Amino acid sequence: MSLDALRDLIPSYARDISLNLSSLASETVLNDQQKWGCFLASAHAVATVPVVRAIEAAAADKLSTEALNAARAAAAIMGMNNIYYRSLHLMKNKEYGTLPARLRMNVIANPGVDKMDFELWCTAVSAINGCGACIDAHEAPLRQHGYTAPQVQAALRIGAVVHAASRIVASAEALNA
Template identity: 30%
Template sequence: MSAVTETIQELLAIVGQEADYRNASLTLLENGNSRYVRDLKLNFTSTLTSAHLSEKECALLALSIAVNNNNTILTNFFEKQALAKEASAEDVAEAAGCASLLALNNVFYRFRHFTGKEKYTQIPARVRMQLMSSPVTGKEFFELMSIAVSAVNGCEMCVNAHENSILALGASEERIFDAVRIASIVTSAGKVIY
């Protein structure tokens, strides 16, 4: 067995998949004996730790990104991780709800930003966002999930607004950085584990 195949199997075991599971992306990496597989595994395992976020927060952030990216394997994995780190069912639901709400906001506010027309900022949005008003995970952490999803979805206006909110709530830039780092790693892993 090649080192690449062994690393793929180790990565699959981490996320609860059978050793022989393959999809088109994993097959390409395996057939090409890609050195990247080792980096992918090391990056992925690093999503579970942070000097600035608790393990529970890391898992919930990763869950929100997996839901945002519509990745069933990673959603199931990070849900289990979050629950194992003492997240409640309500915390888990909020991570999923945040992904959905921010997808809505990211499309809407990107549109407003891209057009740059004052008229569109004057028309009421007519969308409900009650989840943001009193989140069960706390305002600061909900904003961290929000900035992570917004970064993945490419909404500059949303990223800036959430960063300002997070800093105003007293959080450090290191917490913001780690939230976005986790989002990028989960997104990366989801390109080959799906």
């Protein structure tokens, strides 16, 4: 399935989401690895089958095998970390924040691609998963390494649109089932 085929799955009432998918696919503020890694990590974070398949297909010729796996790893690790760290942030009892997490997160230190690209993908996934602590933790090194606000914003926009497309496709499938 292609990105155009994915756009065809989006009902007319969500045309803005379809148009945003198209414009973000043409986005130039990020290089192809950064952009398609964001798309892929975001798709895996939401895990709606047709969206994952379409974005996997679209990213396959734009990302190396290492980058494909790193984007998937960003979704996986942040799926765990976003829940854990969001919980610590939301809890009134701050004692839990003083305890070691004791969760394996080795992929963050050695993702197999440029570390800042991985941070960008983690930022997009953290936005999808609603963890402000993780968004801040991953955005800070990006800015320290010269990423601009428009570049970080592009990752957030990709995450938002992939999330919306996933929800719309899933709800359309539910109505047609």
